[in-house]
Amino acid sequence: MAVGAGRVSSLPVAEGGEAARAAGCGSCPGQGLSRGPWAGEKYVGQFYVDQRHGKGICYWPDGSKFTGALYLGHLEGYGTLEWKDGRKFQGLYKTDERFGPGIESYPDGCQDVGLWLRNHLIKLCTEVPGYFSLLDYPAHYRYIDDSSQKKYISVEEDPFLRDYKHLPFDDKDIFPEGVFAYSRNTDHLTLTRSFLEECDAWYFQNTPKLPEEDPWPVANVTPLLVRMQMHVYKHRRCQGEFTSDVNLILSGSRSTYGPPGPRxxxxxxxxxxxxxxxxxxxxxxxxxxxxxxxxxxxxxxxxxxxxxxxxxxxxxxxxxxxxxxxxxxxxxxxxxxxxxxxxxxxxxxxxxxxxxxxxxxxKWNEQSESSETVSVAEDIxxxxxxxxxxxxxxxxxxxxxxxxxxxxxxxxxxxxxxxxxxxxxxxxxxxxxxxxxxxxxxxxxxxxxxxxxxxxxxxxxxxxxxxxHSAPDLNARAEDGNETYGPDKDRRIAHTPYHILSASEQELFQTRQSLLEHITAKLRERVILKEKEWDQEELRRSKKLGSAVPTRVSKKRGGSHRVEEVRLPFFKYCYQCGRSVSVQLSPCTRCHQVFTCSETCRKKSWNERHRQECLGLLEKSTGGAAQRASGAGCKKNVTGKKGENGREGKDERRGGRRSKVGIGGQEHHGKND
Incomplete structure (x- = not known):
């Protein structure tokens, strides 16, 4: 393993990067011919495992020069690239490309300043007039919670070791022993954890230690810019080698630089x-x-x-x-x-x-007076x-x-x-x-x-x-369980005569009433549709009883056998206001099909909708009873004896009188209401 500094090398720089293209200075900075192996490059600087690693200087035949940091043969870290025509770029590199804050200077004194992605500016240090800001919309700005919206780059977990901390395997599971004896091509070989650890230790060995620092806030949550700021943070100890203040560029301050360049x-x-x-x-x-x-x-x-x-x-x-x-x-x-x-x-x-x-x-359903004066053309x-x-x-x-x-x-x-x-x-x-x-x-x-x-x-x-259909937790609870919502104001609106309330309170009262009426109407509609799916006779009997169906006991040999009839689980709620909790519900005394919570709701529901429904239910019920009675009478006429005809006529007359009394009673109740 070779470790050294100050050596001269003609090893090639990886193709495709800015250092490899520096020799050809086209119309755009950083663009030109691709340099192949042994094309005359010269390097003076530090080495690690026979790779350009650390501080060094790269020279090209056309007079271009790079001075700065390299990592395993690639430009990475802060450096300066100078062209023969007088152009110069100073900034942060990653894998032979510009990636982060930088300044490109021109012979006429102009400078392009900002954050760079390869050969282009990705973020300026100037403000474009008319930019969109949430501060101009205070109604939406109040949703921002500064304490929870800030993201920080962790200082405790040093990003120098971030890459190889995520590798879940050991070196022995990747390479055979002694693999570097015959190959050191880091562009194709997997970089193992221990190898990266050694490379980082050598790369940052001479960087100064910084005093205790505050967490770095993430300026922009776009993934690309987060990675860029992570790269800036990784090389924060090397900023002293950069001729300009990196923090000025990161904060968008450009006053200390020359006139804007072409980019x-x-x-x-x-x-x-x-x-x-x-x-x-x-x-x-x-x-x-x-x-x-x-x-x-x-x-x-x-x-x-x-x-x-x-x-x-x-x-x-x-x-x-x-x-x-x-x-x-x-x-x-x-x-x-x-x-x-x-x-x-x-x-x-x-x-x-x-x-x-x-x-x-x-303010619900509020229409200002000025809205009436808006012209039709403005509305269009x-x-x-x-x-x-x-x-x-x-x-x-x-x-x-x-x-x-x-x-x-x-x-x-x-x-x-x-x-x-x-x-x-x-x-x-x-x-x-x-x-x-x-x-x-x-x-x-x-x-x-x-x-x-x-x-x-x-x-x-x-x-x-x-x-x-989309929420993963339908029972999610809000965080307002222990908060007070001003019950005094609500009680005033609910328990104060309408004519005493102010205009805004009357509007709130009407809105609440409209909302409750809408909810009740929807509840009534859905309940009626659901109950139509059930057996109507069982439903009517269950509502009339209002309690569990009594059990029927049948005796069997060797003991008794208990049989229970299950009552239909009908919906019990106020037919007028929809309430079902903390109220005493009473059934309609005529049809026993609906319930109300008060005399007011009973009268209102009777006048608005239930009168016709109740009369229709009673007619249907009495019609069914008469039909069953008629069927039974026909059966008696067919099978009965001659002497029974008188009794049958008597029962029929009694039935007729009973039916008439029932109808009269119904009419009497209707008049009382």
Whole structure:
């Protein structure tokens, strides 16, 4: 095993990387001819196991030079690449490619500054005018819980060892003993745990130890940028060798650098043209190759987001076809899809629900006086804009947008549920939206199902049905069990005469009454449909008894045999208000088919709907009884004797009088009501 420094080597650098292409300086920095083995490269620096490993300098025949760190023959770490024409790049590398903060300087003094991905800027240090920020929407900003939304790079688990800590096998299970005696090609051999540990120890052996530091917050939750910041964190001990302050670039500060270079200018133009919907301009910038389709400003506002929030669907398709990431998030944790949802669902579109009764004071069914003065033309424009935004949402979902990608709550599913938009809820669930998400603890930890079940109207029922098929835990509890909801105010509305209540309290009283009437109507409708599936005679008898069916005992040889008749489990609830708990339910004294909880509900249900139902049930019941009696009389006439005809006529007359009294009694009750 050879370990040394200061040696001169002509070993080739891996093809495809920037160091291998540095000799050919084309019109774009870092691009040129691919250099093959033994093409005249020269290296002076540190070695490990016959690999360029550590600090060193690489020279190429055309005068290009790289000074910095290498890892097993690849450019990795901070370094400076200089071209013969005066251009220079200083920044962070990974596997021969730019990956992280960097500065490219030009002979005229211009500089391209930002985060780099290969030969393109991926994030600027400047702000694009008109960028989308959640701070402009305070109704949605209150959902952010700063204490729970921050993600940090762990300091306790040193990322230097992260790669090989995940390898679940030992070296002896991979290579035969002495394999490095005849092959040291690390591009093709598996890098084992012990080998990587030795490489890291040698690579970082001379780096200074840092004092105790605070956890590093993750600036952007997009997976690519998370990996980039992890790479920056891994090499944080080597930042002293970088001529510029890395933290300035990471924080988006550019005041200390020269005028913007060609890549910065093209990147800013791409975002601005996308926001204007300039399809030809966006196409020209992308064709020029100076701007990455995923470029973002210092806030993480991408060209795709700029096109999406302005509903330029043709530009959205162009950027996605060019390689833009549909799920890339801003520094606030918003994707292009979530920005469109915030615009599509303003707070005014949310329906009131009792699940959030202590967090919001919605005004249901309220129409302001100014709304009557809005012209028809403005309504048409608003509807057209809303339709275009909905088409953009559908396009993003169709092109692979993940409803679960945004990091900032609320989850997109909450927007559609709170707005009672059943079509959007169905679409999100079909696209993989999670139904087990929650609001922050400060908002009660509610799930979409909690809110959907409390949304009034038919849409709330549809949304609840969709969520019941998707929610993994139907019994999930919110985090508001020990909270107080101001019972004094509720008791005032419930126990105060209507004319004494204020206008807002009267509106709340009417809304509650409408909601309860709607729920009761739906309950009554579903119960009637369900009871029609049962045996009507058994159901009628079970309701009339109102208790368990008495048992029937039959005697058998050697003892008695007990036989129980099972009573139908009918629904027992107030036919008018729907209540079934903490109330005394009384059956209708005529038909015994419905129950009411009070005299008020009994009279109201009789006047509104039950009068006709009750009379119809009685007529049906008496008609069936008369038919059975007639059948029995016919049988007696056929088989009876002559002397019995008088008795039969007498019974028939009695039956007729009994029937007349019954009908009269029914009419008497009707008059009393």
């Amino acid at each position: 910065e200018l093209a990147s800013e133009q791409l975002i601005q043209k996308a926001a204007r919907g300039d399809y030809d301009g966006v196409y020209a910038v992308l064709r020029n190759g100076l701007a990455h389709p995923d470029i973002a400003d210092k806030h993480g506002y991408t060209a795709l987001a700029a096109a999406a929030v302005h509903s330029h669907n043709d530009v959205v398709n162009l950027l996605l076809d060019s390689g833009a990431d549909v799920n890339k998030c801003s520094d606030e944790g918003l994707s292009a899809l979530s920005m469109c949802f915030i615009l599509f669902y303003p707070e005014e579109s949310f329906k009131g629900n009792i699940a959030e009764r202590r967090f919001h004071s919605y 424009i608003s509807d057209s804009r809303r339709q275009k935004r909905w088409e953009t949402i559908q396009l993003l979902l169709r092109r692979g947008a993940d409803p679960n990608a945004p990091w900032v709550p609320p989850h997109l599913l909450f927007f559609a549920v709170k707005a009672a938009d059943a079509e959007a809820v169905k679409l999100l669930l079909e696209r993989g939206a999670r139904a087990d998400v929650r609001l922050p603890p400060k908002l009660g930890g509610l799930t979409p199902l909690h809110i959907a079940a409390s949304v009034p109207g038919e849409e709330g029922v549809r949304i609840t049905r969709y969520l019941l």
